[in-house]
Amino acid sequence: MKTRSALLSTAAILALGLSGCGDKPAAAPTTDTPTPPAAAASAPDVPQRYPLVGVVVQIDAPAEALLVKHEEIPGFMRAMTMRLLVEPSVLTSVKPGDAITAQIYRGEDGFRLADVKVVAPGS
Secondary structure, eight states, X not given: OHHHHHHHHHHHHHHHHHHGGGSOOOXXXXXXXXXXXXXXXXXXXXXXXXXXXXXXEEEETTTTEEEEEEOOBTTTBOXXXXXXXXXXXXXXXXXXTOEEXXXXXXXXXXXEEEEEEEEEOOO
């Protein structure tokens, strides 16, 4: 008898717990597995890139940079002449006066250019 009353007591407790004592019924468990926050936080930060159109004014080989007079970059910066860091291989593929297109982004060490392409050779 003790076992039967223990089972009845457990059943009564479970029934009260599941019914919520008048509260809204508990939601049914889902099978969807949410992405853990740690996985989302561990994604590498990729800087936003913007298209740049400009003209090479000067090459600064020791600094691995170009002085570029560029057009306005809507939503990013006004037209100006500025020093932009580049990969060393770019320094030998451009010359002052070359019209270029590129992708500009803010790196840890300053503004950088990627995907630099000469569109019209300078004079």
